[in-house]
Amino acid sequence: MALKVTAEEMGPFLDEVFPQVRGMFGIDRLDEDLLVMRLFVKDEHLRPGGTVSGPSMFALADVAAYVATMARIGQEALAVTTNCSIDFMRKPEAGADLLAQCRVLKLGRALSVCDVQMFSEGGTEPVARASLTYSLPPRR
Amino acid sequence: MALKVTAEEMGPFLDEVFPQVRGMFGIDRLDEDLLVMRLFVKDEHLRPGGTVSGPSMFALADVAAYVATMARIGQEALAVTTNCSIDFMRKPEAGADLLAQCRVLKLGRALSVCDVQMFSEGGTEPVARASLTYSLPPRR
Amino acid sequence: MALKVTAEEMGPFLDEVFPQVRGMFGIDRLDEDLLVMRLFVKDEHLRPGGTVSGPSMFALADVAAYVATMARIGQEALAVTTNCSIDFMRKPEAGADLLAQCRVLKLGRALSVCDVQMFSEGGTEPVARASLTYSLPPRR
Amino acid sequence: MALKVTAEEMGPFLDEVFPQVRGMFGIDRLDEDLLVMRLFVKDEHLRPGGTVSGPSMFALADVAAYVATMARIGQEALAVTTNCSIDFMRKPEAGADLLAQCRVLKLGRALSVCDVQMFSEGGTEPVARASLTYSLPPRR
Numbered sequence: 226m227a228l229k230v231t232a233e234e235m236g237p238f239l240d241e242v243f244p245q246v247r248g249m250f251g252i253d254r255l256d257e258d259l260l261v262m263r264l265f266v267k268d269e270h271l272r273p274g275g276t277v278s279g280p281s282m283f284a285l286a287d288v289a290a291y292v293a294t295m296a297r298i299g300q301e302a303l304a305v306t307t308n309c310s311i312d313f314m315r316k317p318e319a320g321a322d323l324l325a326q327c328r329v330l331k332l333g334r335a336l337s338v339c340d341v342q343m344f345s346e347g348g349t350e351p352v353a354r355a356s357l358t359y360s361l362p363p364r365r
Numbered sequence: 366m367a368l369k370v371t372a373e374e375m376g377p378f379l380d381e382v383f384p385q386v387r388g389m390f391g392i393d394r395l396d397e398d399l400l401v402m403r404l405f406v407k408d409e410h411l412r413p414g415g416t417v418s419g420p421s422m423f424a425l426a427d428v429a430a431y432v433a434t435m436a437r438i439g440q441e442a443l444a445v446t447t448n449c450s451i452d453f454m455r456k457p458e459a460g461a462d463l464l465a466q467c468r469v470l471k472l473g474r475a476l477s478v479c480d481v482q483m484f485s486e487g488g489t490e491p492v493a494r495a496s497l498t499y500s501l502p503p504r505r
Numbered sequence: 506m507a508l509k510v511t512a513e514e515m516g517p518f519l520d521e522v523f524p525q526v527r528g529m530f531g532i533d534r535l536d537e538d539l540l541v542m543r544l545f546v547k548d549e550h551l552r553p554g555g556t557v558s559g560p561s562m563f564a565l566a567d568v569a570a571y572v573a574t575m576a577r578i579g580q581e582a583l584a585v586t587t588n589c590s591i592d593f594m595r596k597p598e599a600g601a602d603l604l605a606q607c608r609v610l611k612l613g614r615a616l617s618v619c620d621v622q623m624f625s626e627g628g629t630e631p632v633a634r635a636s637l638t639y640s641l642p643p644r645r
Numbered sequence: 646m647a648l649k650v651t652a653e654e655m656g657p658f659l660d661e662v663f664p665q666v667r668g669m670f671g672i673d674r675l676d677e678d679l680l681v682m683r684l685f686v687k688d689e690h691l692r693p694g695g696t697v698s699g700p701s702m703f704a705l706a707d708v709a710a711y712v713a714t715m716a717r718i719g720q721e722a723l724a725v726t727t728n729c730s731i732d733f734m735r736k737p738e739a740g741a742d743l744l745a746q747c748r749v750l751k752l753g754r755a756l757s758v759c760d761v762q763m764f765s766e767g768g769t770e771p772v773a774r775a776s777l778t779y780s781l782p783p784r785r
Binding site for chain 2: 611613618620
């Protein structure tokens with residue numbers, strides 16, 4: 226499905242919609258097949274032992290699903306997460322950013338369903354996976 | 366099941382284990398039936414429109430399940446979340462703290478399963494529900 | 506919220522909509538606070554060791570959420586499950602029916618969210634919990 | 646990770662462990678990268694309109710995760726499902742078998758986490774996705 230928004234356009238839009246997380250995320254890749262979203266890991270995202278906290282991983286999965294959906298329907302601040310299921314499988318590596326690979330499994334009239342796998346940068350085994358459902362506003 | 370840790374003891378333990386979230390949460394009630402955990406809602410937890418962000422609600426559910434589990438097995442920093450499923454059902458009220466009611470559905474040898482319902486303070490309908498599984502370290 | 510359908514009316518409706526599961530389920534209680542749905546456990550629902558199979562428990566949770574939703578919106582064969590998260594926590598008792606306690610946490614315009622806890626009849630600890638989301642057809 | 650059990654060996658094992666579902670499932674492919682498990686769709690799996698029922702899809706996902714895990718740890722009837730999250734995204738096609746593509750995301754000491762996508766045979770878009778966690782018995 227052709228994208229309506231590019232990675233370059235998405236950054237300023239995110240800053241506007243989510244000013245609290247400005248500078249927290251980056252977009253490494255955004256095309257029809259895959260979105261790769263980056264969490265710039267900082268001290269505030271860590272738990273003792275240097276591992277990235279669960280809420281930070283959730284935040285990464287959530288914003289990735291939002292961006293992948295927005296890229297397809299156009300910028301709509303009103304889409305809201307209705308469900309997320311997340312499995313934490315391995316301890317992220319200390320000192321590495323976290324990368325989320327996000328695919329849109331379904332884009333319906335009312336719901337978007339995304340699948341996310343997260344990796345420590347440079348790692349080959351997923352540290353977490355998540356599936357998220359967004360409720361979409363009525364299209365104009 | 367009798368608790369091994371009181372609300373008074375839990376606060377300093379949380380500050381030690383999760384220094385990044387110091388001052389973010391409070392314990393309103395902790396007994397064998399129910400834990401009520403409070404998110405002191407501040408600007409950093411909000412999204413446009415004044416609603417509490419999804420990651421903040423996830424963080425509240427996650428820490429509530431951790432505290433409810435710790436209260437039963439004793440303070441063990443090593444318990445880790447393995448799974449969370451969360452449904453976001455209503456928009457939290459602006460300007461109100463968020464309260465999580467957490468119950469331990471199962472405390473097994475290796476896993477703890479908790480159920481959480483979240484309410485805006487003063488509200489009667491849940492804004493979100495979550496179930497969380499913690500993997501427990503081998504008991505001493 | 507007042508119910509539009511009684512337990513007595515629901516039985517024949519279920520038989521019509523789900524002829525394959527005729528005689529599999531019963532309604533022990535249906536009012537505004539709670540639905541209690543019963544799985545008449547038979548050999549076909551068992552796994553080795555006499556425990557009720559996961560798919561049978563899923564089926565019970567799914568039909569309970571459907572019935573609780575239908576009771577509120579009126580009989581609508583078109584509602585469909587969009588998401589289910591289920592935790593299997595204890596081995597059901599051999600030779601006992603399974604009872605699902607189902608509550609509607611949210612009944613929105615487009616989605617219904619239900620919470621289900623399942624018990625072996627006579628047991629006090631839940632053998633499983635589930636949350637289910639149904640997508641609702643546009644109301645007339 | 647090298648497999649300990651072949652597709653040919655798995656069939657008789659499943660028949661022995663799950664005699665109730667004998668003839669319900671087949672294995673199209675089983676190697677280190679992917680398991681493809683088939684639900685032979687019959688009338689008993691259908692809902693009105695010819696769509697495959699939710700419990701049948703759950704059963705397919707559950708047995709796929711079990712087989713993929715068993716293939717790696719060796720035949721262990723004692724592994725049990727502890728959690729499943731499933732998204733139903735599209736209506737399966739009437740008259741087509743259902744194929745589950747299952748990957749093992751993590752095989753730990755105590756838990757196995759699998760990802761499953763389900764397709765109607767011949768279809769290109771997933772009808773459902775599921776993630777499942779199995780609790781593993783202590784290894785010998």
